[in-house]
Amino acid sequence: MINLKKGLIISFVMAAGLWSCSDDAEGPLSDIHNPLENPADGPPAGNPDGNSAIPAEAGTEDVSSPDQVVGNGTPESCTCDAFVEAVAEGGKIVFDCGQDPVVIRMDRPAKVFNDASQEVVIDGGGLVTLSGDGKTRILYMNTCDQDQHWTTPHCQNQDHPRLTVQNITFADGNSTAESEYDGGGAIWVRGGRFKIVNCRFFNNVCAGTGPDVGGGAVRVFSQYNNQPVYVVNSTFGGAEGYGNTGSNGGAISSIGVSWTIINSLFTHNTAIGxxxxxxxxxxxGGGSGGAIYNDGNTMTLRVLGSKLEENEVNAYGSAIFFVSNDHSGNIEIHNSTIRNNIGGSWYPVYPSISMHSDTPINVDNSVIE
Incomplete structure (x- = not known):
């Protein structure tokens, strides 16, 4: 195995412009050269050492001709009401909040309507942080939720809507009050397709106990034809004080879902069940998968050009928990670093990865310790 050079994580601390549905506000951020490096407090998006190839379908979506624009050029116009309305309409959504980064405080989740548009792309342009304000989940899509309109008789396996979030930060989401659709402190998705590109997830939380609840930041079910959720050049936590928390899967959690994680960073996430x-x-119950929690049947977890460090559990899999009920799933880890994760037991093959001893795992050009 070849050790990957450890990247430097720099945390910038600045005062962000905060805009809520009531338009409460503070002063905006000053201009920055690359907005993805610092639209608000916190580390940048992605693993600084990541250099794995990105498939075309995993890249950013073109939003040069948007269908919805949130805001009219001022920070005050970028409210949660405007964002909720845009997501309900669907299509390609961008923001026009002025030249400075802003934080939009949500008082309820924005919800995708399944019959509004087959493609839903939310692009923050590197300047927008959506905050749950410690009170609410931020974004929700569910093809099997009648309130969001059924569009096919096979809602658990349909190819749309195809939801992409890109160039945006999700912070302080909180789904602990949710009972029917638990988990996913920032984002909850079932059905269609889902992709995350150039995003950051900070301090999101979901229910803290339970054997099957999880995803402090993101929870996913039922992707079309078991195609993977792509997570590309994104950060979950990234520095002390920014990690996400849930009963299982401090960062992400799923049942029966494949993931392809490329050039991304997972640190300081915690499974507290x-x-x-x-x-x-x-x-x-709970407490497994400090960063990633995979449960279900046939599925594949690919970790490419990514770094998982200083995640923590109370039960199993301080970095990754992967259990295939029918023992048909597999794991691939390439050009990645997984080390210095904390707690847990049941490591039959690699430290910090809990899995069945007969689960196929292919590790190449990576360090796991």
């Missing part, structure tokens, strides 16, 4: 799955006697 305890007792595992199934829950041990006299425990609430």
């Amino acid at each position: 305890n007792g595992g799955n199934p829950a041990q006697d006299n425990t609430p």
Whole structure:
């Protein structure tokens, strides 16, 4: 194995412009050279050492001809009401909030309507942070939710809507009050296709206990034809004080979903449940997958050009928890670093990765320790 050079994470601390549905505001950020490096407090998007190839379908979507524009050129015009309305209409969504970065505080999640548009692309232009303000989930899509309109008789396996979030930050999402669709502190998705490109996820939380709940930042189910969720050049946590938290899968969680994670950074995420799955006697369950929680049947987890460090668990898989109920899934890790993750047990092959001993795993040009 070849050790990858450890990148330098720089945290910039500046005052961000905060805009909510009530238009409460503070002063905006000053101009920056590359908005993706610092649209608000926190580390940049992506693994600075990541150099894995990005397939065309995993790249950013073209939003040069948007269908919806949130805002009219001023920070005050970029409200959660405007964003919720734009997501309900669907299509390609961009923001016009002025030249300075802004944080839009949400008081409810924006919800995709399944019959509004087959493509839903949300592009923050590197200047927008959507904040759940510690009170609400930020974004929701569910092809099997009747309230969001059914479009096919096979809602669990349909190719649309195809949701992409890109060049945007999700912070302080909180789904702990959700009961029916739990998990996914920032984003909850079922059905269609889902992709994350050039995004950052900071301090999102979901329910803290339970054997099957998880995804402090993101929770996903039922992708079309088991095609993967792409996570490209994105950061979950990235520095102390920015990590995401949930019962399982401190950063991301899924059931029966494949993931391809490219040139991304997962640090300081925590699975805070305890007792595992199934829950041990006299425990609430959970606590597995400090960064990534994969459960279900046939699925593939690909980690390419990515770094998983200083994630933490109470139960199993301080970096990755991967359990295929029918033992048909597999893991691929290339050009990546997985080390210095904390806690857990049950490591039959590699430290910090909990999996069945007969799960195929292919590791190349990576360090796992």
